[in-house]
Amino acid sequence: MIGSTYITPSDPGSYRAGFASVVGRPNAGKSTLVNALVGTKVAITSGRPQTTRHTIRGIVHRDDAQLVLVDTPGLHRPRTLLGTRLNDLVMGTLAEVDVVAFCLPSDQKVGPGDEFIARTLAETRTPVVALATKAHLVDSKRLVEHLIEIEQLGDWVDIVPVSSLEGYQVDVVADVLVSHLPVSPPLYPEGELTDEPEQIMIAELVREAALEGVRDELPHSLAVVVEEMGERPGRSAAQGPLLDIHVTVFVERQSQKAIVIGARGSRLRDVGTQARAGIEALLGTKVFLDLHVKVAKDWQRDPKQLRRLGF
Numbered sequence: 001m002i003g004s005t006y007i008t009p010s011d012p013g014s015y016r017a018g019f020a021s022v023v024g025r026p027n028a029g030k031s032t033l034v035n036a037l038v039g040t041k042v043a044i045t046s047g048r049p050q051t052t053r054h055t056i057r058g059i060v061h062r063d064d065a066q067l068v069l070v071d072t073p074g075l076h077r078p079r080t081l082l083g084t085r086l087n088d089l090v091m092g093t094l095a096e097v098d099v100v101a102f103c104l105p106s107d108q109k110v111g112p113g114d115e116f117i118a119r120t121l122a123e124t125r126t127p128v129v130a131l132a133t134k135a136h137l138v139d140s141k142r143l144v145e146h147l148i149e150i151e152q153l154g155d156w157v158d159i160v161p162v163s164s165l166e167g168y169q170v171d172v173v174a175d176v177l178v179s180h181l182p183v184s185p186p187l188y189p190e191g192e193l194t195d196e197p198e199q200i201m202i203a204e205l206v207r208e209a210a211l212e213g214v215r216d217e218l219p220h221s222l223a224v225v226v227e228e229m230g231e232r233p234g235r236s237a238a239q240g241p242l243l244d245i246h247v248t249v250f251v252e253r254q255s256q257k258a259i260v261i262g263a264r265g266s267r268l269r270d271v272g273t274q275a276r277a278g279i280e281a282l283l284g285t286k287v288f289l290d291l292h293v294k295v296a297k298d299w300q301r302d303p304k305q306l307r308r309l310g311f
């Protein structure tokens with residue numbers, strides 16, 4: 001965990017703390033928003049749908065509030081078994097949070113996917129703030145149209161246009177979300193960015209590196225498991241500690257294994273180098289990363305494999 005000091009609220013009577021869940025169809029800009037709010041990279045983002053498979057929390061620390069963000073996988077109509085599990089995860093999350101942020105990308109018309117989510121949200125009592133995300137990608141005429149479409153889609157406590165990448169109105173989104181949190185002392189120590197187990201963060205870093213440049217070939221069929229992790233014994237003080245991490249990258253087909261490994265292992269080496277740099281930055285220690293690629297046929301449809309992969 002990063003940091004360990006609880007802040008003393010300047011005015012304990014008005015300090016707010018609680019949970020917000022970020023939902024929206026795949027590619028709606030959820031992870032990018034979470035990263036912008038937290039100010040550091042905690043969830044993986046990509047131009048391909050459904051890369052966020054785990055519920056990742058980022059924590060926004062302010063003088064007057066603490067906002068714990070739950071980044072959810074793309075909520076969508078279940079197609080595979082994995083989809084069903086993801087939707088259960090989303091519904092469980094929605095019932096537990098204080099406020100929901102519903103992302104609707106401005107560069108796309110409100111469609112059946114958004115309507116499906118809006119119907120789901122209507123079943124919860126949790127207040128929902130609708131966000132017109134990626135506002136900078138469209139002109140003001142289209143943005144107004146989009147805001148009207150959003151207004152007509154459901155019953156929102158607020159509607160806010162935002163551009164997470166361009167830094168437009170990110171603070172307004174934080175203010176609005178905080179206004180729906182209960183008065184409460186801080187829930188987490190200051191400086192703690194995420195309460196995800198380190199292993200999940202490590203798996204995400206490897207997954208992100210493995211997808212780099214080949215997302216089109218491997219959009220959905222990659223899962224990463226940290227098999228074992230431990231400090232290497234017998235290191236001298238001058239050498240400093242070294243963390244051994246053994247990771248398996250699961251793909252669905254032999255052809256995908258070849259893509260991940262590359263010619264004579266060249267791609268896998270690059271994946272290892274990139275992921276290791278991220279992990280060392282995350283943990284602040286030297287890392288030896290041992291990567292293996294295995295084929296787990298059709299893991300997305302197999303309940304036993306899904307459990308093993310942590311779903």
Ligand SMILES: Nc1nc2c(ncn2[C@@H]2O[C@H](COP(=O)(O)OP(=O)(O)OP(=O)(O)O)[C@@H](O)[C@H]2O)c(=O)[nH]1
Binds near residue numbers: 033049
């Ligand atoms: N220009 C611009 N692009 C954005 C903005 N927000 C998101 N994007 C881009 O939109 C794409 C999808 O964003 P993500 O944050 O990965 O979307 P997501 O909703 O988390 O996607 P899933 O994990 O697939 O559900 C990425 O290529 C982002 O860079 C924004 O505010 N401005």
